[in-house]
Amino acid sequence: MADHSVEELAPTPGDRATRFLKRADVKQTTLFFIFWTALFVVLGIYFYPKWMPTIMSVEMKSAEKIMIWFTVISAPIAGFVLAVATTAFMNRHRGDTPPPDGPAIRTNGPVVAVWTVTSLVFALVAIIWGLTEMNGQAVAAAKDAKSAITIEVRGSQWVWTFNYPAQGIETHELNLPIGVPVIFDVKSADVNHSFWPVQLGVKVDANAQVTTVIHTTPDKLGPIDVKCAELCGLYHAYMETTGEIQSASDFDAWVTAQGGHKA
Amino acid sequence: MSTLDKAHTSSRPVPNPKRSLITRLHMGTGVVVGIIFAALVYWALKNSLLTYTDKVADPLSPHDNNIVLLGAMFAWSIGFMAGIGAFIGPWRWLIGKDLTDEEILYLAGDGQGTKRYFKYCTDHKVVGIQYLVGVMTLLGVGGTMAMMIRTNLARPGGHFITATVYNSLVGLHGITMIIAMIIVATGPFGNYVMPIMIGAYDMAFPRLNALSWWVLFTAIPVLCSAWFLGGIPTGWTAYAPLSIQAGPGMNAFIATIIIFAVSTAVAGANITTTVIAMRTKGMKWNRVPIFVIGSTISVALAIPAFPTFMVSMIMTALDRTYNTGFFDANMGGSGWLYSNLFWIMGHPEVYVILIPGVAALMEIVPVFVRKPLFSYNAAIMGFAGIAGLSILVWAHHMYMAGWAPSLNGPFMVTTEMISIPTGLLFLVLIGTMWRGKPWMKLPMLSVFAFIWDFMIGGITGIYLSDVPADSYLHGSMFVTAHFHFTLMGAALTGAIGGLAYWYPKMTGRMLHERAGYISFWMVQIGFNVLFFGMFMAGAEGQPRRVVDYAALFRNSNLISTIGAYSVGTGMIILLWAVIHSWTKGKIAPMNPWGAKTLEWTVPYPVPLTNFDELPVITSDPYGYGKGK
Numbered sequence: 001m002a003d004h005s006v007e008e009l010a011p012t013p014g015d016r017a018t019r020f021l022k023r024a025d026v027k028q029t030t031l032f033f034i035f036w037t038a039l040f041v042v043l044g045i046y047f048y049p050k051w052m053p054t055i056m057s058v059e060m061k062s063a064e065k066i067m068i069w070f071t072v073i074s075a076p077i078a079g080f081v082l083a084v085a086t087t088a089f090m091n092r093h094r095g096d097t098p099p100p101d102g103p104a105i106r107t108n109g110p111v112v113a114v115w116t117v118t119s120l121v122f123a124l125v126a127i128i129w130g131l132t133e134m135n136g137q138a139v140a141a142a143k144d145a146k147s148a149i150t151i152e153v154r155g156s157q158w159v160w161t162f163n164y165p166a167q168g169i170e171t172h173e174l175n176l177p178i179g180v181p182v183i184f185d186v187k188s189a190d191v192n193h194s195f196w197p198v199q200l201g202v203k204v205d206a207n208a209q210v211t212t213v214i215h216t217t218p219d220k221l222g223p224i225d226v227k228c229a230e231l232c233g234l235y236h237a238y239m240e241t242t243g244e245i246q247s248a249s250d251f252d253a254w255v256t257a258q259g260g261h262k263a
Numbered sequence: 264m265s266t267l268d269k270a271h272t273s274s275r276p277v278p279n280p281k282r283s284l285i286t287r288l289h290m291g292t293g294v295v296v297g298i299i300f301a302a303l304v305y306w307a308l309k310n311s312l313l314t315y316t317d318k319v320a321d322p323l324s325p326h327d328n329n330i331v332l333l334g335a336m337f338a339w340s341i342g343f344m345a346g347i348g349a350f351i352g353p354w355r356w357l358i359g360k361d362l363t364d365e366e367i368l369y370l371a372g373d374g375q376g377t378k379r380y381f382k383y384c385t386d387h388k389v390v391g392i393q394y395l396v397g398v399m400t401l402l403g404v405g406g407t408m409a410m411m412i413r414t415n416l417a418r419p420g421g422h423f424i425t426a427t428v429y430n431s432l433v434g435l436h437g438i439t440m441i442i443a444m445i446i447v448a449t450g451p452f453g454n455y456v457m458p459i460m461i462g463a464y465d466m467a468f469p470r471l472n473a474l475s476w477w478v479l480f481t482a483i484p485v486l487c488s489a490w491f492l493g494g495i496p497t498g499w500t501a502y503a504p505l506s507i508q509a510g511p512g513m514n515a516f517i518a519t520i521i522i523f524a525v526s527t528a529v530a531g532a533n534i535t536t537t538v539i540a541m542r543t544k545g546m547k548w549n550r551v552p553i554f555v556i557g558s559t560i561s562v563a564l565a566i567p568a569f570p571t572f573m574v575s576m577i578m579t580a581l582d583r584t585y586n587t588g589f590f591d592a593n594m595g596g597s598g599w600l601y602s603n604l605f606w607i608m609g610h611p612e613v614y615v616i617l618i619p620g621v622a623a624l625m626e627i628v629p630v631f632v633r634k635p636l637f638s639y640n641a642a643i644m645g646f647a648g649i650a651g652l653s654i655l656v657w658a659h660h661m662y663m664a665g666w667a668p669s670l671n672g673p674f675m676v677t678t679e680m681i682s683i684p685t686g687l688l689f690l691v692l693i694g695t696m697w698r699g700k701p702w703m704k705l706p707m708l709s710v711f712a713f714i715w716d717f718m719i720g721g722i723t724g725i726y727l728s729d730v731p732a733d734s735y736l737h738g739s740m741f742v743t744a745h746f747h748f749t750l751m752g753a754a755l756t757g758a759i760g761g762l763a764y765w766y767p768k769m770t771g772r773m774l775h776e777r778a779g780y781i782s783f784w785m786v787q788i789g790f791n792v793l794f795f796g797m798f799m800a801g802a803e804g805q806p807r808r809v810v811d812y813a814a815l816f817r818n819s820n821l822i823s824t825i826g827a828y829s830v831g832t833g834m835i836i837l838l839w840a841v842i843h844s845w846t847k848g849k850i851a852p853m854n855p856w857g858a859k860t861l862e863w864t865v866p867y868p869v870p871l872t873n874f875d876e877l878p879v880i881t882s883d884p885y886g887y888g889k890g891k
Binding site for chain 2: 025040047048051052053059060062063064066067070071074077078081082084085088089091092093094095098099100101102103104105106107108111112115116118119120122123126127129130131133134137186190191192194196198201202203204205207208209210212213225227228229230231232233234235236237238
């Protein structure tokens with residue numbers, strides 16, 4: 001494909017770039033790159049919000065945000081890899097004999113360098129993003145700790161039990177007042193379980209003899225599901241219950257109905 | 264010159280090893296001795312004072328039962344090895360006379376036809392075929408379990424199987440597939456092809472090679488016995504204290520892991536030594552085929568990783584037999600200790616699985632694109648970087664354990680760094696394809712499938728490595744879908760590509776092409792449908808390892824099950840193709856793909872010592888291409 005008339009002059013970097021971009025396989029790769037990148041962006045933006053349950057806390061929001069945005073920022077990298085592969089696929093060779101030899105490209109220093117630096121930058125973005133989110137959650141939890149209600153969660157084969165010490169009640173459903181920070185002190189009576197109030201986007205294992213802690217603040221009214229996310233024996237699948245994020249007055253009414261008192 | 268080589272080229276009369284005990288032992292005698300020894304130990308332990316409780320007060324406590332069962336299982340393994348003749352060599356050596364040359368030649372399976380596949384055969388090519396059949400058997404068993412799981416989950420409230428059976432299936436499917444995947448590339452191709460690729464007569468330790476296979480073989484009936492002992496309720500992770508609480512079937516799991524760890528240690532030592540010490544003249548490190556590099560890094564990573572699994576299982580066994588309380592918080596132990604030991608093995612282990620699969624594909628691409636491997640150095644840095652980092656990431660499996668939450672940040676950093684060496688692997692594959700015209704044969708198709716599947720597995724892995732996202736996704740079906748994309752979509756696809764590529768050398772025949780294509784598309788499309796559904800279920804909030812689920816997850820699970828049937832059917836077609844082509848396939852030429860690595864310079868059947876005269880290497884095997 002080399003154009004001999006051009007090679008007679010010493011090509012400037014600009015000429016070389018222009019020639020490179022005019023090559024058929026480069027054009028093809030560019031088109032596929034746009035296609036795959038767009039596809040991944042759309043998939044990430046469309047599917048995750050569609051699939052994920054109602055977002056009822058900052059933690060849940062941050063999980064969804066990360067799933068969407070990490071898809072979006074990795075889309076160009078995925079798009080590039082898939083574009084080169086698709087271009088090769090479109091130029092495939094059929095038949096029972098091997099194709100003629102291609103160009104003997106052993107390596108390309110600048111390409112390897114750019115690729116490595118790009119993936120390093122990508123990894124750093126993901127790391128910094130994650131650490132920032134974690135830090136934000138930790139700071140919020142520390143700030144909210146004073147105003148928080150504490151709930152002692154006990155997992156046992158195959159039931160969740162919630163003790164509200166300040167309210168003096170113990171139940172098997174997890175009702176919480178909206179906007180009030182909550183601290184879950186989680187323990188197990190037997191094997192490991194994992195306490196997962198699904199719509200709140202937090203999770204922690206329940207262990208015997210030690211208490212594990214998670215924080216969150218429900219910010220939306222509505223029903224929630226509580227599941228066990230750690231295989232805990234025969235009826236693991238059925239170790240689930242429900243609850244509700246309620247307004248302050250509804251929560252107080254519920255506590256009273258359970259035989260408890262206002263904190 | 265090895266002893267084997269001397270024996271082979273010596274001009275002594277035809278050996279008459281009839282008098283030697285070695286000639287009379289085979290798999291059958293192994294089974295008989297194994298069963299007898301297991302029965303003896305079973306009887307002896309049941310009636311001995313080695314057990315834990317007072318026999319008069321409590322004749323058969325669960326602790327006693329565990330001691331008796333574990334004893335019998337290990338006795339079976341040791342008895343089998345004795346019965347097949349594994350200890351004859353060490354015994355002779357002990358009393359001061361090693362095996363004779365005739366016996367060594369006999370052990371190598373010289374002139375014994377198919378009988379040698381059932382003997383303690385030291386020929387690496389025989390061991391390779393044994394591993395291949397073993398892997399296919401394990402994949403078949405594990406795959407059948409997967410189909411049962413998906414059948415039960417086809418709709419909510421499914422009662423195809425009970426919860427007890429389901430939980431056992433989840434664990435046994437997991438461990439069967441993990442074992443199969445650990446050996447899927449290094450077993451068959453690492454043993455059969457690799458010594459030829461580096462220009463060696465055989466492995467460095469041929470008898471250890473036979474040992475590694477037959478020890479692994481003894482683990483298979485032990486694992487299967489879990490079914491008859493009530494199954495395992497723990498999943499393949501076998502977390503304590505659930506594993507301490509579990510019934511007698513758990514002993515089968517423990518014994519399997521310990522036996523398997525012995526096998527991998529032996530195989531790992533053998534493969535690394537062979538590659539370090541037995542490369543032919545001129546094969547400098549920068550001329551070694553990339554599959555050899557990848558396999559070596561993989562087994563070298565397994566050597567430190569698996570002992571922690573073995574140790575954790577020994578401690579679990581002691582907790583279950585002598586009530587040692589290592590992992591029991593009520594006795595001052597810690598379940599977190601178990602999880603740490605497990606994942607210190609568990610995360611390197613996924614790369615032990617992945618690397619040989621990728622390396623096999625890197626061997627394939629240059630041949631089918633007729634271009635040099637793009638940046639051999641990047642490939643090595645990729646493998647080495649992954650292997651190095653994988654030792655430092657284990658606790659990302661424990662973000663939500665509540666154990667040391669302040670370590671979540673550091674583990675997130677190390678985990679996300681893995682995307683850098685992983686990116687290099689992609690670069691090598693697409694760089695080699697760039698400006699090439701890939702020859703669309705079965706091995707090359709696997710490369711494309713790998714790129715797609717591993718891309719999905721990689722991106723979803725980035726969310727899971729991120730603590731705030733993992734706090735939603737951990738323990739959900741999303742995780743299950745993610746690791747199937749990496750282990751099955753990437754590593755198994757790589758191994759199937761390797762099978763299609765090396766099949767002609769290993770069997771002398773071409774793999775049935777049409778069946779191969781049909782299988783490929785059914786498996787790949789089905790696989791993507793299956794795990795698309797599972798990503799969906801996980802994002803919707805379905806926990807993993809559940810026998811039943813809420814109506815909300817109906818569609819996603821149905822999608823998964825439909826995909827699973829396509830994968831299952833495709834795999835059966837592949838199995839048919841492999842079996843059919845083995846005897847009836849088109850006869851393969853010596854070098855059907857026009858490759859430049861050494862295994863394609865030897866005829867089929869490959870001579871006992873591979874080469875009459877060892878080749879001398881003057882360049883790496885990727886000298887394709889015109890210009891430059």
